[in-house]
Amino acid sequence: MVLKPPKISLIRTPFEINKGEESNLDWDVTVFSPEVVNIVIRVKRKGKQEAKILFHWELPASKLSGPKKVIIPLNDASDLCEKDDSFSSEAPELQLCVLANIFGLIIIPEQSKLKESDDDSGRAVEKTICHVEREPAKISLIKTPFEINKGEESKLVWDVTVFSPEVVNIVIRVKRKGKQEAKKLFHWELPASKLSGPKKVIIPLNNASDLCEKDVSFRAEAPKLQRMDSGSFRISCSITLCPDISKDDGAEILIEVKQDTSENTSTESTVLKVKADNFCILY
Missing domain, CATH: 2.60.40.10 (Immunoglobulins)
Known part of the structure; x- marks a missing residue:
């Protein structure tokens, strides 16, 4: 049986992101089978060739065995991530839900926080997420x-x-x-x-x-x-x-x-x- 791929909702952002103030970015990930899940968040700044890995969250198979649970926390697999003072977050949780008799699993991340900082060149970085691809009008x-x-x-x-x-x-x-x-x-x-x-x-x-x-x-x-x-x-x-x-x-x-x-x-x-x-x- 071919399973549906995960779905990522629109990234919800504030109407405005002001310099020096924390702002929350949040979104939902919907998966349709209780299997190993990896969620990776990167940032690619202007003038940089490579995207920087900020966070890596994982739902391993070991957490899916045993008694059924309604809520399962994901692991923080951040060994290969680079610390960035502009961003902070916590590992999200997987929540079992039922929609129209179809079982789905929704992963609800903790709200990622964006703060003002400098990039590697020392220039101020603002509104880092403004160029995320969005749903068309x-x-x-x-x-x-x-x-x-x-x-x-x-x-x-x-x-x-x-x-x-x-x-x-x-x-x-x-x-x-x-x-x-x-x-x-x-x-x-x-x-x-x-x-x-x-x-x-x-x-x-x-x-x-x-x-x-x-x-x-x-x-x-x-x-x-x-x-x-x-x-x-x-x-x-x-x-x-x-x-x-x-x-x-x-x-x-x-x-x-x-x-x-x-x-x-x-x-x-x-x-x-x-x-x-x-x-x-x-x-």
């Missing part, structure tokens, strides 16, 4: 009115959910029938500079429209990023549409979202269907 389905009438303004609305407070770019394009290239209508950006300083619940995005082309069928205002109780971030977006049947019938609206630390670009689209009798729908 998610775009909801584009909500449209049931009917869009010629000459009347209508709104296309959608939400963008991001899971880390980093540089975010949202680009909206339209591709009309018979055209090879999509036209760039809007470009909104949340730069890193807006994420520093005091914690904010709502942060407006910049209107980075230098390379956009004006189009009389569309207008919009830059949206705002809102921090949610769950720790994720929501950006509620909309554009106002007043379609011209001669050029907008069959036009495709394309939305792209990119974050600096993600290799993936999230996309969503919808097609305009404009009818000659002054009536149009979106699907």
